[in-house]
Amino acid sequence: MYICNPNNPTGTVVDSGKLRAFCERVSKKVPVFIDEAYIDYLPDPKAASMMDCVNKGQNVIIARTFSKLYGFAGLRVGYIIAQPEVVKELSKYAAGGMSISAPSVQAALAAYQDKAFLQDALKKTMASKNFLYDVLKKEGYEYIPSSSNFVMFPLKMEGEKFVAELMKRGVGVRNWKFNNQEWCRISIGRMEEMQAFADAFRQIS
Ligand SMILES: Cc1ncc(COP(=O)(O)O)c(C=O)c1O
Numbered sequence: 001m002y003i004c005n006p007n008n009p010t011g012t013v014v015d016s017g018k019l020r021a022f023c024e025r026v027s028k029k030v031p032v033f034i035d036e037a038y039i040d041y042l043p044d045p046k047a048a049s050m051m052d053c054v055n056k057g058q059n060v061i062i063a064r065t066f067s068k069l070y071g072f073a074g075l076r077v078g079y080i081i082a083q084p085e086v087v088k089e090l091s092k093y094a095a096g097g098m099s100i101s102a103p104s105v106q107a108a109l110a111a112y113q114d115k116a117f118l119q120d121a122l123k124k125t126m127a128s129k130n131f132l133y134d135v136l137k138k139e140g141y142e143y144i145p146s147s148s149n150f151v152m153f154p155l156k157m158e159g160e161k162f163v164a165e166l167m168k169r170g171v172g173v174r175n176w177k178f179n180n181q182e183w184c185r186i187s188i189g190r191m192e193e194m195q196a197f198a199d200a201f202r203q204i205s
Contacts, residue, residue, distance in 0.1 A: 004035040009185045011146030027059040038148035040069035070111040077108040128188045135198040139205040155182040169200035
């Protein structure tokens with residue numbers, strides 16, 4: 001059972017009490033894999049994490065990555081927390097000591113300990129996200145309030161056209177179609193990047 005919390009691509013978050021009860025019940029039957037790639041964007045990541053389910057001995061696997069708040073996409077560093085026998089079993093499918101380079105491990109450790117950097121990155125992400133919310137609201141668009149570093153909103157035109165028009169203006173975004181509705185997902189960038197999106201978006205919205 002795979003659950004992404006906060007979820008990609010919606011950015012929504014599941015109630016931690018309900019998820020904890022779910023993990024306890026379902027992990028008795030099948031392993032429960034909780035993808036916590038975006039957990040650091042929540043106000044209280046510790047309270048929202050299912051790490052304690054692993055500590056209680058449940059068959060829960062927590063996955064984390066350095067690609068999001070830590071800013072290390074491309075470095076390919078992540079980790080899981082699970083029962084020792086599960087880690088042992090999964091290690092058969094990893095490349096052993098050769099899978100992550102020493103500089104990558106050192107960079108990840110430095111980032112993990114750099115609380116000031118993480119706080120600053122979080123603050124900047126929140127400011128860019130609030131800016132994006134305002135742009136969308138002003139242009140008459142709704143959006144799904146996000147607990148991650150992207151925002152999803154329903155489009156008022158064909159998705160591929162929207163993406164192509166933005167690309168012509170130098171802005172790359174993704175589109176999806178769910179239940180006959182076209183959606184766009186904007187990743188949060190630096191304020192000047194959000195400004196570039198806003199300028200292009202206003203021209204076509
Ligand atoms: C839900 C989710 N899990 C995990 C990842 C993994 O990131 P990486 O492979 O860069 O560690 C991503 C990256 O986009 C993601 O969206």
